[in-house]
Amino acid sequence: MARLRAPGDPHHDVHLTGAVFLDIVFTGLDSAPLRGSESWAKGMGSSPGGVANLAVALARLGLRTSLAGAFGDDHYGDHCRDSLARGEGIDLSLSRTVPGWHSPVTVSMAYEGERTMVSHGHEPPERPAPAGPPPARAAVASLAPGHPAPWIARAAARGTRLFADVGWDETGAWDLASLEDLDRCEAFLPNAEEAMRYTRTDSPRAAAHALTDHVPVAVVTLGAQGAYAVDRRTGETAEVPAIDVEALDPTGAGDVFVAGFVTGTLAGWPLADRLAFAGLTAALSVQEFGGSLSAPGWCEIAAWWRTVREVRHQDPSPLRRYAFLADLVPREPIRPWPLRRAVPTIGFRPPR
Template sequence: MSRTSPTDHPTMRPFDLLLPGEINPDLILSGDVEPQFGQAEKRVDSAHLTVGSSSVITACGAARLGLKVAFIGICGADLFGRFMLEEMQLRGVDTSAVLVDPLQATGLTVILNKGHDRAMLTFPGAIAALRADQVSDDLLRRARHLHVASYFLQDALRPGLPDLFHRARALGLTTSLDTNWDPAGRWEGVLDLLPLVDVFLPNAAEACALSGETDVTRAARRLADLARTVAVKLGAEGALSVHAAQTIHVPSIPVDVVDTVGAGDTFDAGFLYGYLHGWTLEKSLRLAAICGALSTRAAGGVAAQPTLDEVITVMDGGR
């Protein structure tokens, strides 16, 4: 039996992509950023307030490529919340489902960027507040695909994700997941969720940690026994994808790297664009790898996110 009626076919829905996620800006401090306590003051080279949140960066990257994107999350009625909503709207993300809670503070991440390395300090605020039952069936019916990121940061959402993914699939949506790193190192719940995931998007370290494998190709193949398609981010080495018996590797492209913040999230946006347009696995993976690489050309996660035309030019051999 069809999961949707002819008048509710997923391709006819107003949004390509729905993301339930965390909302927080990033404050990026660059230069000699190691603090000295004892009330010592140091100067840094630059300070940049920009869009943060793995989920929001993916949403902005997808909208930049031309997907119709809706977002649901919780933020405070404060300066950081207003900043994030304005930036998301400016980049074409529909925020009409976002819940503004005056009793909560919007989260914030301070990134101490030394160029070759970085450290992050996060005030959680409302980052972990969204629950799965706040993502209504009516909202799901308006989208073709559900993407969840920051699995281990979203404490209130995580317990309800199996039900949310079941509901999404029953309503005709496809699903994807990018867990990001587990700070506790336990990786609980992910393997049980993967059979409900159409596209799983870890990086190499995450894939190996989840699978128990030390080789990333074996890790991807083991995870592909659970999720339908696995696309693994390999940084400067490109990307690897496994679907059924097919294993594909694509290289990255040369780029003058300024900041790698959000590169994996922009990779996700690129892969989902190809997936939702019925592209081949190899073409979708190439698009994703190029999107991730091009996003590193400027500080922050969204400033250098490419348009589809930019990516196609690179895919066709230009620079």
């Protein structure tokens, strides 16, 4: 990414805004917890969550990342702030710690390749809106039906390239007109169910094509089947199957996918390479505990690529599909990896 930054480019590659959660993840459950019973998990990890999942994934791929987030005024908030700023090098100068506000918490239970989550938190007190987001090459926005975000319009006016995802529409309306900021975005990355509901179509691929009436690039994630994308401007379409891995914890995989796609877009790669890279980063992330601290960096991507090339008598399609990595991954480890992994408790202290 450093080679691609031109003189006069903004200092930040990507800007984010949102709340930071503390994620507590239980893995290795045999099934979903049953009412009135006690379940024991084989593994547990805690890490910063919420918008932190995306921030860490972007930073570990080498993007200079700015986060305007709200942090709780408690030990959880201190832990998350330290992990992001000191551990991952994320710029938190536009973030704030809210006096008397406790950190929102999500407990995620992973089983059979799926997850169930329980969250608790309160909206942080409002404060006067800043003059605008910092100059950045890109920004990622989570769209909410009927709730436009003023910062998105300001970022678009500055020439920031906007990538959008969306959550479940609790209103049940599934009206694209309610996503008022969508027409300011370069790319929209819903999952298959969301895409089909918003477009009233009966297949993810039809939904992706329908979405390009509203946004230049539509990427529809298909879960275990991979992803499909359409670029209206170039006429490109791409479909990439998911990489078959043993999933320990899927928490945050969608955010890692978005980070991979943003990275490939800023690097100017073809649509199929961007989609493949996003799927690869997501696949590597689900093999570790925790949403944010499971995100891979280039050393892990390089290790995967070396392993694929060394396997004999294999299907040659991965070698062809990911051949673009050959000139990108470091040939030798450039620093110890991983930087950090999720641990069972935030109470552990580093050895003296």
